[in-house]
Amino acid sequence: MAELQFREALNEAIDEEMGRDERVFIMGEEVAEYDGAYKVTEGLLDKYGFKRVIDTPISELGFAGIGVGAAMNGLRPIVEFMTFNFAVLAADQIINHASKARYMLGGQLSVPIVFRGPNASAGQLGATHSVAYDSMYAHFPGLSVIYPSEPEDAKGLLKSAIRSDDPVIFMESEQMYGMKGEVSEEEDFIIPIGKAKIKREGEDVTIIASGKMYHIAKQAASQLAKDGVEAEIIDPRTIKPLDIETIVTSVKKTNRCVIVDEAHPFGGLASESGFLIQREAFDYLDAPVQRVTLPDVNAPFSKPLFDQWLPDAKQVIEAVNTVTYRN
C-alpha cells in the first residue's frame, strides 16, 4: 500500500490509463502548463505532450462539445471542469448530447467520455460555487455518476470511468484533494462502477454517505461508538448506478438507516435511497429512515450561516439518535 493524496491517486489513474490507451487524452482550463488548477494533472504535459494534455479557454460549453465529438469519433477524452459549478454552462453537451447520443442513434456509436472536477461546496465560496450536482446528473438516463471519498476509491474508479464506453460524471472535492489515504499498489488496480463499500461495520444503524459527507459520517460514528452505538457506514462511491443491494443487506441487519447527503433535500440521493430502502427492506425497518441534507436554501456566504447550512457530525448524531429511539 502506498499513502497518496487524493490528487496523486487521480493523477496515477489518468497517467496509467493514458499510458495504457493512446486514445485517452485530457483537456480543460489550466490542465497542461499550470499542471491543473488543483494539480491533478501534474507532470502529464511533460510525459504526454500538448496533443494529449490540452489547455482550453474559459469556454465550458465549447470544450465539453469538443470532448463529446471526439468521443463519438473514437477517442476517450477526460474533460476537467475547474468545478462542476461551471459545468452548468456545458450542461447542454453533457445532458443533451453525451447522455443521449447512443440512445438516439440506435447504438451506432457510443460516447466514452469522463467529465471530472470538484463538486459541491468548499467553504465560503458563495451560492453559485457551492452546489452539489451529483443527484442532478444521476437523474439522467445514460450517465453514470461517481463521487468517491478516499484516494484509493478515486484511483480505482477513475480508471474504470476512463475505460467505460459510456459517459461518466466523476466528482471530486477541492477540500479532499490534499487528503491522504492508503492506495493499493496492485498492478492495474480497478474498482468496478456501481459497487458500494462497507467502510465501517456496525450493528445498530446504517449510515449512507458518499464523497465529503463520508468523512462527516465517520466523525459521527466515532462519537456514537463512545455512547455504545455502532454505526455501519456504507459509501456508495457510485451514485448511479446505486448499489442498493449492499445498502439493503446492511439495513436488514441494523434495522435503521440515516442517509447523509450534501445536496438539497428534494429528489436527491437521500430521497432515492430512502425510497428504495422502504420498498426493499420494509419489514426490516424499526424506524422511519432519516436523512441529513442541506436545507432547501442556497449556500450562504456568511461563515456562521454557512456552518449552520452544511451537514455536520452533530446533525448526523441527532438523526441516529432518532432512528435508534435514543432521544
Added chain:
Amino acid sequence: MAEKIEMPKLSDTMEEGVIAKWNVKEGDKVESGDVIAEVETDKATMEVEVFDGGTVLKILVEEGDAVPLGGVMAVIGDEGEDISDLLEGIGGESEPAEEKKEEKPEEKEKAEEAEEPSVDTEETPEDGRIKASPLARKMAEDKGIELKNVKGSGPEGRIIKRDIEGYKPDEAEKPAAAAVTFESEEAEEIKVSQMRKVIAKRLSESKFTNPHFYETVDIDMEHAIAARGKLNEVSEIKISFNDIVVKACAVALRRHPFVNSSWMDDTIRKHGDVNIAVAVAIDEGLMTPVIKHADKKNLRQISTETRELAGLARDRKLQPEQMEGSTFTISNLGMFGIEEFTAIINPPNACILAVGAIRDVPVVKNGEVVPGKRMKVTLSSDHRIVDGAKAAEFLNTLRQLLENPLAMML
C-alpha cells in the same frame, strides 16, 4: 335567545346518557314538545323533548356518543342567531377528540424543519390502530406475539424492535406445553354498553363496599309443588314457583324488617313498603323491575305483574318508576338447573335471595330414605345491617312458609 339542550336526568341512577338517535338535524325547526332525540340510559331508551320551539342551530354530540348529566347536546334558538359565545363556554370537551391534531416534533428531520412541506399527521389514539415499526410487526408475527399485548416504547407508543425482544408474556398467556403451538385467533373488542357500565359500576361498588355474607337453606318443596298444582287448577293465570317465592319473601320480609332495610351511613332505613325487585336476564344484561307492595298483593297479581314487567324489560321498555324503589331483590336461576349460587346485593337493598332449582333428591323421612323435592336458597346479606342470626331467622320463616304454603294465608 338560543338555549342549550342539556342531558336530562332520566333515571335516579343515571350519570350519563348515550345519544341513541337524533330525530332532528341542524337547521330543522322544532316545536315545544317535539322529541328531538332518543337517549339510552343505564336502564332504558328514553325520549328527549324540547320545551321551547325554535331552530336546531347546532348538534354537538354524534349518535353513539355519551354525554354526562347536564352536558350540552344541542343548541336551539332563532334561525341565523350567533351562538359563538354560547359554544365558547362549552369549550372543547364536547368536540370529538379525533379532531385534535398534534405535531410530532421527533419525526421531523432536523436539518429540514423550515423548508420541507410537512405532512400533517392526524393523531387518532382511539382509532384502535396499533402503531408498530414494520420490523416489530414482522418479529411479532414470527414469534406469535400479539401486538396488542405489547407496550410500545417508541414515539406515540410505537412498538419497536426492543419492545418485541423484551416482551414477556403473562403466565396466563403462556401455553401449557411448549411442544404444541396453536394459532391464536383475533380477540374482539366490544364497546361496553350503557347497561353493562351500570351493572359493572353498581355491582362492583356493592361487592366491594357492602360486607357480604351468605347463608343457605335447603327447603322441602313438596307442599309448595302440591299447592301450586291445586292453585293452577283454579287460576286462569299460571302461578310459577317464582311467584310463590316472591310471595313467601314478601310475607317473611314483613316479619323481619331488618332484612327489608337500607344502610344510610348514619341511619338504617327500615322501609315501610315491601317492594321486591326480580332480576330479569335480557340479551344485553340484566334488569330488575320492582313489584311494589308485594306483601299486599295476591299470587295472581304478583304473577301478572311479574310477567308484564319481564316482558317490558326484555323489550327495554321499562319506565324508570318501574325499576325504582326496591327494598329486596330475588334472583332465580332455578330454570337453568343451578343448584345454588350466591348473588351480589342490589343496592340500596340489605339482602338478596339467590334461588336454585327444585331437585329430586333422596331424603330421610321417619328413618327411611325416600324421594324428595328440595330447593336451595342463599341469602346474601349486608353485615352492616343484618347479622348472621337475623338472616337465619328470616330464612327460617321463609322455609316454613314455603314448606307450609297455607301459612302464607295467615
